[in-house]
Amino acid sequence: EADIYQTPRYLVIGTGKKITLECSQTMGHDKMYWYQQDPGMELHLIHYSYGVNSTEKGDLSSESTVSRIRTEHFPLTLESARPSHTSQYLCASSLGWSVSHEQYFGPGTRLTVT
Amino acid sequence: AQSVAQPEDQVNVAEGNPLTVKCTYSVSGNPYLFWYVQYPNRGLQFLLKYITGDNLVKGSYGFEAEFNKSQTSFHLKKPSALVSDSALYFCAVMKTSYDKVIFGPGTSLSVIP
Numbered sequence: 433e434a435d436i437y438q439t440p441r442y443l444v445i446g447t448g449k450k451i452t453l454e455c456s457q458t459m460g461h462d463k464m465y466w467y468q469q470d471p472g473m474e475l476h477l478i479h480y481s482y483g484v485n486s487t488e489k490g491d492l493s494s495e496s497t498v499s500r501i502r503t504e505h506f507p508l509t510l511e512s513a514r515p516s517h518t519s520q521y522l523c524a525s526s527l528g529w530s531v532s533h534e535q536y537f538g539p540g541t542r543l544t545v546t
Numbered sequence: 547a548q549s550v551a552q553p554e555d556q557v558n559v560a561e562g563n564p565l566t567v568k569c570t571y572s573v574s575g576n577p578y579l580f581w582y583v584q585y586p587n588r589g590l591q592f593l594l595k596y597i598t599g600d601n602l603v604k605g606s607y608g609f610e611a612e613f614n615k616s617q618t619s620f621h622l623k624k625p626s627a628l629v630s631d632s633a634l635y636f637c638a639v640m641k642t643s644y645d646k647v648i649f650g651p652g653t654s655l656s657v658i659p
Binding site: 465472473474475477480482488490522524528533534535536537538539540 | 578580582588589590591592595597634636638640643644646647649650651652654
């Protein structure tokens with residue numbers, strides 16, 4: 433099992449609330465990613481990071497922000513939750529050098545916005 | 547534009563039969579190629595990858611994949627399917643180590659007892 437953790441695992445919250453989804457990894461990976469996935473559907477890249485103080489926008493980034501102050505920590509913040517944000521959020525990390533590159537995924541946070 | 551296609555939304559195969567899950571990509575150069583699996587109610591797991599070298603790569607749980615540069619394909623295969631292989635399979639491509647990973651839409655595999 434990969435050492436990548438996400439909290440909370442489940443979250444039900446009302447419209448308009450600000451929320452932060454936590455992601456931490458203990459593998460020393462430089463690259464980290466956030467994906468949104470509806471059940472059984474494709475993954476949508478929200479944000480990614482190549483290292484500390486590096487963040488890049490993905491395909492669905494306009495309503496969220498991330499920070500990478502420490503190598504092991506990559507939190508995702510939704511400033512104002514909406515019902516359309518109801519989904520599963522997956523965090524992943526990978527080693528960007530050598531011949532690794534495969535991503536290790538966390539267990540996910542299942543978010544419901546009422 | 548770079549893209550990854552998995553032409554079959556659903557693949558059904560009888561237990562014990564060989565299985566193939568198809569993946570084609572549109573990325574220039576010599577990309578890195580990956581397969582991931584997502585079992586029901588579980589996170590994604592890495593299965594195998596092609597970086598360079600032998601076109602046939604072996605991975606976890608008896609899976610293998612064949613890289614074909616001329617056809618820009620990276621099909622996932624297994625000689626004998628198990629019911630426990632039923633899951634959602636994602637192909638992924640990375641152009642270089644400095645690029646983001648592009649995932650395909652996924653293929654749902656059902657192995658019928």
